[in-house]
Amino acid sequence: MMSESRMRIGEFSRKAGVSVDAVRFYERRGVLRLVPRTDGGYRTFDEDDLERVRLTKQLQKLGLTVEEVVDALTFHGAEGEACASERWRLEQVEARIATQMAELRRTRRLIRETLAACEAGRCHLVSVQDARA
Numbered sequence: 001m002m003s004e005s006r007m008r009i010g011e012f013s014r015k016a017g018v019s020v021d022a023v024r025f026y027e028r029r030g031v032l033r034l035v036p037r038t039d040g041g042y043r044t045f046d047e048d049d050l051e052r053v054r055l056t057k058q059l060q061k062l063g064l065t066v067e068e069v070v071d072a073l074t075f076h077g078a079e080g081e082a083c084a085s086e087r088w089r090l091e092q093v094e095a096r097i098a099t100q101m102a103e104l105r106r107t108r109r110l111i112r113e114t115l116a117a118c119e120a121g122r123c124h125l126v127s128v129q130d131a132r133a
Contacts, residue, residue, distance in 0.1 A: 006036075006044035016053040023053070030070045031056050063093040 013020045023045075026032045032052060035043045052073065059069045068089055117123065 005046055007046070007050075008038075009043050009045070012043075012045040012050065016050055017057070018053060026053060026056065026066075029066050031066065031073065062090070063096050064089060 007015065009020055009023055013023050016023070018026075023032070027034070032045075032049055035045055035049065037043055056066075056069050056073070059072060060066070064072065072089055
């Protein structure tokens with residue numbers, strides 16, 4: 001019989017908010033460690049695995065790739081090393097977000113200019129070149 005603290009993959013994926021395929025993907029990529037199996041061959045996960053997937057999802061939302069997450073998680077458990085040695089990753093993410101925000105501002109300006117042209121009876125798209133100027 002399985003301990004209450006262990007979860008099979010279906011329950012685990014629901015609690016983690018990811019698909020079963022995503023759980024398998026995380027296992028293959030090294031986000032999740034190899035988990036124990038029951039006598040029947042079912043994978044069983046625990047709360048630590050759940051927290052690891054939740055942290056992974058948060059880091060991915062910040063813009064880290066799965067490979068970067070795996071690297072960051074490798075240092076995450078190391079006493080005092082994570083902040084000092086992995087800060088550069090978050091700095092890279094911040095730079096990517098700044099670039100994306102600049103692109104979004106340009107796109108927003110293009111949309112506003114196009115809407116203004118439509119309201120003035122000149123319904124045409126403002127060229128991307130004009131919007132970047």
